[in-house]
Amino acid sequence: MIMTDAKRPVRVANCSGYKNDPAYRMHEQATLGDVDFITGDYLAEMNIAETAEAYAKGTHPGYEQTAWEGIKQSIDVLAEKKTKVVINGGAQNPAGLAEKVHELITERSLNLKVAYVTGDNILDQMRSNPSSLQKIPPHLDSAIEHLNASRPVPELTSKSIVSANAYVGARGIVQALRNGADIVICGRVSDASPVIGAAWFWHDWDDSDYDRLAGALVAGHLIECSAYATGGNFSGFTDYPIEDFVNPGFPIAEIKGDGSCVITKHPGTGGMVTVDTVRTQLLYELQGNVYLHSDSKAYLDNVSVESEGKDRVFVSGITGRPPPPTTKVAMYYHGGYQAQLLLNATGYGTDEKWKLLEMQVRSILAKSGAEKNISLLDFQIVGRPEQNPSSQLRSTTYCRLFAEAAEEAPLRALQKAFGSIALQHFSGFHFALDTRTFVPRPFLSFYPALYPQSDLQEAAILLGSSSSDTTTIDAGHPPKFEPLEARASYDASNAPSLSSFGPTTPLRLGDIALGRSGDKGSNLNCGIFPKPAYKSLWPWLRAFLSRERIIALLGDDWKDEFFLERVEFEKIQAVHFVVYGILGRGVSGSTRLDCLGKGFADFFRDKVVEVPVGLLEGRHAL
Incomplete structure (x- = not known):
C-alpha cells in the first residue's frame, strides 16, 4: 500500500459535475496548484441511460468522451506531479476507458497504473426476471412511511429496460488505490464516492469509521457539481459584480483525518468560495437531515459552515452511522412517446385565448377517439403579459403543450388536430418558430429503485503490463448495515408567534x-x-x-x-x-x-x- 502523510489534509480537486464540463478543467486543476487527487462526476441520471442505449447499438464507446479528453490532455502532468485521478466517466463501459488510458500510458512510457471498478451495472439481473412485477425492486420512496402513497411500479419487460445501475460506494475505489492504482475509472458510483475513496485511502480509515466517512461524503457532495460551490447556480450572485461569475474556478476539498474539510479553489481563478456559496451547495439535492450513502449515513443536524479567510470555508459537525442495507438503482425503460409544442399569444384577452385553444383541441381529439389513447395532455401557460407593454415581446406569453402516449399514432392525431384549426385560432395566434418540436419522439422513463447491497458484486480490476493482464480484487461489503429510520419532519419547536x-x-x-x-x-x-x-x-x-x-x-x-x-x-x-x-x-x-x-x-x-x-x-x- 502507498504510504501517505496522514497528518495533513488530503487535497481533492473536482474537475467535472456533468459530461458537458470542458475537458480542460482536469488539466487546470492539475496545473494551477498542487493537489493530491482529481475527481470527476460525469454522470447525471439521464446521460447514463442514453449512453447505454447507444452503447448497445454499437454507436457509442460506452464511456464519456470528455472524461477521456481530460485524461489525454492531463496525463503527462499527472505522471510528473504524481496526482491521482478517480472519476466515474467510465459510464457503461469503464473497462473500455481504462484500456484506452492504459494504451496512452504505454504509448508515452509513463509510470502509471490503471484500474476500473465493476459491479454497478445490474441490467442482466433485471432482465433475467422480466415477467414478474414482484421481482422488480421497490421504488426508492417505498421505505418512507409517511408518504400518502407508494410510487407505482412500471410494467417492465426484458425489451423495455434500457439500463439499471446501482449507486455503489467507495469500497472498490479504495481497493484499487491500496493496490497501486494511479487512475481509477468507475461507472455509476455515487456522486461523492470518488472523493470519499480518495480521503479513505489517504487517511487509511477503517470501514467502520462512520463519522469520518460521513464527513468525506459531505465534502464530496460539496465539490461534486463543478462550480456549484464556487459561484455557479448561486442565488446570491446579484449582490456582487456580475463579472465575478463569468468563469468560476472549480472547487477543492481539503479533507482532514477526522472527516471535516475546508472548501477552497485555486488562487486567481474566477468565482468565490464563501459561507453562502458553500451553504447553498450543502442544501442542494438533499433528502433531508440524513444523507444516505452505501458506506455510511451522514447526519447533518449539527453541520457548521464557517469562514477561514478569503476563498476558504471550514465545514464540520457531521456525524455518521452504518449505511442502510439497500442502495439506489437508477433504472430506465422505454416509456412511450412524447411531443411538445410552444404556442404564442400576445396581449389583450390572453386568458380567454388559451382557454379557447384547449377547448378546440380537446373537442377534436374527443371526436376522433384519439383522446383516450393520450396518457398525458398538459396545457402549461408560461408567463403573464406586461401591463402597458413597451414592446410586443413584453406582451407575449406562451403555452407549452406537452403530451405523452404509449404509441406514436395518438400524438400524430394531436398534430392533425392543430392542422384542422389552422385558420380557426384565436386572434394573434402564432408559433414560436415552427412545428419541428411537435414530432413525437420516443423517450426513456426513470424508475429509482432500492436494491440490496449484499447482492452487489463490486470489484476493482487492475490492469497489468497489458490490458489483458488483469488482477481482480473483491471490494466486499460494509461490515454492518443499519435499517432506515423514520424520516424527520417537523415545524419549528419553541418558536415565538x-x-x-x-x-x-x-x-x-x-x-x-x-x-x-x-x-x-x-x-x-x-x-x-x-x-x-x-x-x-x-x-x-x-x-x-x-x-x-x-x-x-x-x-x-x-x-x-x-x-x-x-x-x-x-x-x-x-x-x-x-x-x-x-x-x-x-x-x-x-x-x-x-x-x-x-x-x-x-x-x-x-x-x-x-x-x-x-x-x-x-x-x-x-
Whole structure:
C-alpha cells in the first residue's frame, strides 16, 4: 500500500459535475496548484441511460468522451506531479476507458497504473426476471412511511429496460488505490464516492469509521457539481459584480483525518468560495437531515459552515452511522412517446385565448377517439403579459403543450388536430418558430429503485503490463448495515408567534434570504436561509416557514397527493424541505418545464412576504 502523510489534509480537486464540463478543467486543476487527487462526476441520471442505449447499438464507446479528453490532455502532468485521478466517466463501459488510458500510458512510457471498478451495472439481473412485477425492486420512496402513497411500479419487460445501475460506494475505489492504482475509472458510483475513496485511502480509515466517512461524503457532495460551490447556480450572485461569475474556478476539498474539510479553489481563478456559496451547495439535492450513502449515513443536524479567510470555508459537525442495507438503482425503460409544442399569444384577452385553444383541441381529439389513447395532455401557460407593454415581446406569453402516449399514432392525431384549426385560432395566434418540436419522439422513463447491497458484486480490476493482464480484487461489503429510520419532519419547536415580532413590511423573500433547490427523482428539495446581513431574521424565518406556510406559498403548484417534509439546520440557519411527488416520475418522465427543480428556489424567493420591521432596523436599505 502507498504510504501517505496522514497528518495533513488530503487535497481533492473536482474537475467535472456533468459530461458537458470542458475537458480542460482536469488539466487546470492539475496545473494551477498542487493537489493530491482529481475527481470527476460525469454522470447525471439521464446521460447514463442514453449512453447505454447507444452503447448497445454499437454507436457509442460506452464511456464519456470528455472524461477521456481530460485524461489525454492531463496525463503527462499527472505522471510528473504524481496526482491521482478517480472519476466515474467510465459510464457503461469503464473497462473500455481504462484500456484506452492504459494504451496512452504505454504509448508515452509513463509510470502509471490503471484500474476500473465493476459491479454497478445490474441490467442482466433485471432482465433475467422480466415477467414478474414482484421481482422488480421497490421504488426508492417505498421505505418512507409517511408518504400518502407508494410510487407505482412500471410494467417492465426484458425489451423495455434500457439500463439499471446501482449507486455503489467507495469500497472498490479504495481497493484499487491500496493496490497501486494511479487512475481509477468507475461507472455509476455515487456522486461523492470518488472523493470519499480518495480521503479513505489517504487517511487509511477503517470501514467502520462512520463519522469520518460521513464527513468525506459531505465534502464530496460539496465539490461534486463543478462550480456549484464556487459561484455557479448561486442565488446570491446579484449582490456582487456580475463579472465575478463569468468563469468560476472549480472547487477543492481539503479533507482532514477526522472527516471535516475546508472548501477552497485555486488562487486567481474566477468565482468565490464563501459561507453562502458553500451553504447553498450543502442544501442542494438533499433528502433531508440524513444523507444516505452505501458506506455510511451522514447526519447533518449539527453541520457548521464557517469562514477561514478569503476563498476558504471550514465545514464540520457531521456525524455518521452504518449505511442502510439497500442502495439506489437508477433504472430506465422505454416509456412511450412524447411531443411538445410552444404556442404564442400576445396581449389583450390572453386568458380567454388559451382557454379557447384547449377547448378546440380537446373537442377534436374527443371526436376522433384519439383522446383516450393520450396518457398525458398538459396545457402549461408560461408567463403573464406586461401591463402597458413597451414592446410586443413584453406582451407575449406562451403555452407549452406537452403530451405523452404509449404509441406514436395518438400524438400524430394531436398534430392533425392543430392542422384542422389552422385558420380557426384565436386572434394573434402564432408559433414560436415552427412545428419541428411537435414530432413525437420516443423517450426513456426513470424508475429509482432500492436494491440490496449484499447482492452487489463490486470489484476493482487492475490492469497489468497489458490490458489483458488483469488482477481482480473483491471490494466486499460494509461490515454492518443499519435499517432506515423514520424520516424527520417537523415545524419549528419553541418558536415565538409571528405576531410577537411586531409590525411588518412586505418584501420579496429573496431580498432577505438565499436558497438552492434541486431534484431527487420524483421529489424536489429546497433550502432557504437568511442573507448574512439579515442573520437576526433567523428566529422569524424558522417560525414563518412552517409546513403550512410552505404549502401556501407553493400556490397552484401544490397538489393534495404530494407530501411535504421539513427540517432545520440550526447552525447554518437553514430551513430545508422536500416536496414528494411534485416532479412526477422525475427527470425525463417529469412534465414540469423545470424538470430538475433548479429554478424552484428562485420562484420561492420571488414570493412577497411580511417581514418584521424591527429585525430589519440598522440593515442596508433594500
